[in-house]
Amino acid sequence: MSATTWAWLVLLFPLLGSIVIALGFRALPARVAGIIGTAAIGLAFACGIGALVCLLGESPDARHHASSLWDYASAAGLQIKLGIFVDPLSVFMVLVVTGVSTLIHLYSYGYMRSDEGYHRFFSYLNFFVFSMLLLVLAGNFVLLIVGWAFVGFASYALISFWYRRTTATGAGMKAFVINVVGDIGLVLATLLIFRELGTFEYGQVFARAPHVFHTNEWTVTAICLLLLVGAFAKSAQLPLHTWLPDAMEGPTPVSALIHAATMVTAGVYLIARTHVLFVLAPTAADVAAFVGLATLLVAGTIALVMTDLKRAIAYSTMSQIGYMIMGVSIGAYSAGLFHLMTHAFFKALLFMAAGSIIAAMANRQNIDEMSGFGKAMRFTSATMLAGGLALAAFPGTSGFFSKDEILAYATARGGMYLIFTVLGYFGALLTAIYTFRLIFRVLPGRPCKEAQALIDSGHVVHAHPFNPATGEEEDTDVGFPGAEHHIAEGSAPMRIAMGVLAFLALFGGLVQIPGVDDTITRFLDPVFADSPLAAIHPSVAASWTGLAIGAAISVAGIGIAYYLYVVRPETPAMLIRRLRPLHTFLVNKWYFDELIDILVVKPALAVGRYANRTFERIVVGGLITGTEDVVGGAGRVVRTVQSGFVRSYALLLIAGFAGLGLYFLLSST
Amino acid sequence: MNIDWYIVLSALLFATGAVGILIRRSPMVILLCLELMLNAGNLALVAFSRMVGNQQGQVFALVVMVIAACEVVVGLGLIVALFRRKLPLDVDELRELRG
Numbered sequence: 001m002s003a004t005t006w007a008w009l010v011l012l013f014p015l016l017g018s019i020v021i022a023l024g025f026r027a028l029p030a031r032v033a034g035i036i037g038t039a040a041i042g043l044a045f046a047c048g049i050g051a052l053v054c055l056l057g058e059s060p061d062a063r064h065h066a067s068s069l070w071d072y073a074s075a076a077g078l079q080i081k082l083g084i085f086v087d088p089l090s091v092f093m094v095l096v097v098t099g100v101s102t103l104i105h106l107y108s109y110g111y112m113r114s115d116e117g118y119h120r121f122f123s124y125l126n127f128f129v130f131s132m133l134l135l136v137l138a139g140n141f142v143l144l145i146v147g148w149a150f151v152g153f154a155s156y157a158l159i160s161f162w163y164r165r166t167t168a169t170g171a172g173m174k175a176f177v178i179n180v181v182g183d184i185g186l187v188l189a190t191l192l193i194f195r196e197l198g199t200f201e202y203g204q205v206f207a208r209a210p211h212v213f214h215t216n217e218w219t220v221t222a223i224c225l226l227l228l229v230g231a232f233a234k235s236a237q238l239p240l241h242t243w244l245p246d247a248m249e250g251p252t253p254v255s256a257l258i259h260a261a262t263m264v265t266a267g268v269y270l271i272a273r274t275h276v277l278f279v280l281a282p283t284a285a286d287v288a289a290f291v292g293l294a295t296l297l298v299a300g301t302i303a304l305v306m307t308d309l310k311r312a313i314a315y316s317t318m319s320q321i322g323y324m325i326m327g328v329s330i331g332a333y334s335a336g337l338f339h340l341m342t343h344a345f346f347k348a349l350l351f352m353a354a355g356s357i358i359a360a361m362a363n364r365q366n367i368d369e370m371s372g373f374g375k376a377m378r379f380t381s382a383t384m385l386a387g388g389l390a391l392a393a394f395p396g397t398s399g400f401f402s403k404d405e406i407l408a409y410a411t412a413r414g415g416m417y418l419i420f421t422v423l424g425y426f427g428a429l430l431t432a433i434y435t436f437r438l439i440f441r442v443l444p445g446r447p448c449k450e451a452q453a454l455i456d457s458g459h460v461v462h463a464h465p466f467n468p469a470t471g472e473e474e475d476t477d478v479g480f481p482g483a484e485h486h487i488a489e490g491s492a493p494m495r496i497a498m499g500v501l502a503f504l505a506l507f508g509g510l511v512q513i514p515g516v517d518d519t520i521t522r523f524l525d526p527v528f529a530d531s532p533l534a535a536i537h538p539s540v541a542a543s544w545t546g547l548a549i550g551a552a553i554s555v556a557g558i559g560i561a562y563y564l565y566v567v568r569p570e571t572p573a574m575l576i577r578r579l580r581p582l583h584t585f586l587v588n589k590w591y592f593d594e595l596i597d598i599l600v601v602k603p604a605l606a607v608g609r610y611a612n613r614t615f616e617r618i619v620v621g622g623l624i625t626g627t628e629d630v631v632g633g634a635g636r637v638v639r640t641v642q643s644g645f646v647r648s649y650a651l652l653l654i655a656g657f658a659g660l661g662l663y664f665l666l667s668s669t
Numbered sequence: 670m671n672i673d674w675y676i677v678l679s680a681l682l683f684a685t686g687a688v689g690i691l692i693r694r695s696p697m698v699i700l701l702c703l704e705l706m707l708n709a710g711n712l713a714l715v716a717f718s719r720m721v722g723n724q725q726g727q728v729f730a731l732v733v734m735v736i737a738a739c740e741v742v743v744g745l746g747l748i749v750a751l752f753r754r755k756l757p758l759d760v761d762e763l764r765e766l767r768g
Binding site for chain 2: 642643644645646647650651654
């Protein structure tokens with residue numbers, strides 16, 4: 001079979017899974033739905049491997065294929081095909097998405113077991129994977145937009161999964177609205193591309209662009225900036241990031257899959273896919289890189305003070321995506337994508353471990369209430385530690401190699417780009433501190449009530465049906481996390497998923513050791529061969545120097561966290577007292593929500609209120625009542641003629657004709 | 670040929686019919702007056718036809734007679750229906766279509 005056939009099969013299985021589960025939810029027992037969902041994604045992963053094998057069997061230059069099933073639309077010079085594009089980049093994304101998704105489905109199979117909406121969950125989750133695969137496999141910009149919008153919807157549906165919680169539905173709406181802002185950017189960019197180049201197909205767009213556009217011409221810069229609006233909204237970069245922390249209202253497997261491993265990296269994929277345009281618009285690429293840098297620093301500082309376990313990890317996700325956006329924007333394409341892959345491993349793992357701990361805490365997520373889970377949940381703690389080490393870029397782990405590769409590239413590019421290296425290393429220090437802040441506060445220490453119960457009885461404490469975020473009572477019939485909770489220690493599927501991910505998080509970086517194997521770079525190189533920036537390679541010596549600095553920073557960060565949270569646990573409180581304004585500033589997330597509230601939401605509401613109260617009532621209402629009055633008045637006058645007296649009608653008729661006759665007589669003489 | 674007197678007679682008949690429609694209240698009489706007006710028209714048509722010297726006016730008159738016959742059928746039918754339903758045979762009383 002050819003690579004494209006495999007790719008079509010990759011798309012087919014999740015779609016089938018979603019439809020079968022959605023239609024068969026009455027007939028299928030819950031377990032079967034979970035198995036179908038997991039198997040569908042597993043098969044998609046297997047087909048992805050098939051496509052990979054096909055591609056590897058070809059010469060590197062021939063590794064790109066377009067295939068289309070039928071024409072979507074064909075009119076007046078416009079041709080849109082239902083087509084896919086298979087090249088190393090899309091196959092790489094397919095493998096990351098399906099691979100991590102399979103494990104997360106497996107995890108959900110155990111984690112969501114007591115939830116009323118088990119079928120719905122798997123149907124949505126399969127639909128999400130289908131949409132994400134459509135996004136990465138799309139062969140033209142139109143299909144890309146379709147996939148882009150589908151994942152936005154899937155994300156909305158899954159954030160609001162517990163739909164009786166007002167916090168969850170609100171967060172879902174927020175995510176959807178902000179994502180739609182991004183969709184608009186992407187659609188406008190596509191329209192501009194069509195106007196300038198006359199096609200939507202990737203191959204033709206990227207072939208024609210260098211001949212049509214001059215470097216930094218305003219059109220190509222505008223296209224790239226609009227693409228960036230889409231990428232920033234989807235990937236939660238400043239200032240369109242505020243939806244991601246709120247998205248943590250969704251079930252934890254959703255946070256792991258959509259809001260850490262796959263969907264939020266769509267922006268990185270988009271920039272990598274359209275790198276031809278970004279090479280032509282270096283200004284836009286620099287904007288993207290600086291936004292990525294700003295996001296990684298801002299999110300890193302916020303993650304230092306968040307007390308909500310999942311939100312802290314969400315800010316860390318934003319921060320790591322900042323690295324990736326920065327990487328693909330400055331030209332470190334394969335390094336950025338490599339970080340995307342390793343991040344998918346360790347961040348999904350961290351979320352899974354967090355989900356397990358949150359289940360043990362009966363749904364509460366505040367780390368102030370947690371301690372001593374190291375003893376209570378050995379497996380979860382071990383995997384959390386593995387994920388934490390990888391996130392903090394501890395020497396030898398996957399995050400260590402991927403993060404430093406981006407920074408080494410920035411160094412190699414030199415000049416202004418050294419800023420990215422320096423601040424990137426500072427971000428790495430923050431990463432190590434906030435990661436181990438979480439770990440040192442949750443795992444060691446005297447077991448808290450819930451952890452003690454787990455040690456004593458081996459059972460998870462019972463959940464009270466109250467939403468921990470607002471205290472409102474849960475509707476225990478539907479849209480509720482379920483009365484029971486499941487921790488990894490009690491569920492084999494969860495343990496398998498976490499075990500595999502822990503292995504990948506620790507050792508996944510070994511596929512790309514500078515100067516030793518460089519597997520990812522060599523695989524992705526044909527895609528980026530046309531970019532002049534891809535020719536810049538940090539020397540092996542420079543890479544290893546970077547790795548050494550990274551290792552030192554990582555260990556230093558972990559050391560600082562150890563000192564602050566284990567050796568002298570009273571220091572953080574003292575620091576908070578000393579730096580009260582700074583702490584407040586960070587706890588309020590740099591006031592981004594308030595800023596957006598003042599700049600966008602409040603004016604929009606004011607306009608709406610004006611439209612409703614003043615414009616609607618006076619102008620629209622006035623127009624309508626005015627018209628009504630005129631018509632009604634005229635009707636009242638005319639109505640008097642309709643007296644019902646037949647003879648008066650006759651008189652009118654005769655008088656009328658007589659009048660006409662008289663008029664013509666007079667006018668003819 | 671001088672048609673003055675025909676036209677005068679026709680006008681008189683038409684005026685009689687019109688006045689009859691305006692002042693009488695019985696539907697039966699109104700129907701008769703309508704008939705009178707139509708026939709006044711017929712008379713004028715035939716007279717003009719003689720004056721011009723071709724037969725077109727007579728053909729028109731024949732068509733008008735057919736129409737008049739139809740009108741009488743419908744009108745008498747209405748009056749019979751009114752009578753059957755014991756409604757007053759007075760057009761001033763029948764004013765349910767007032768606006």
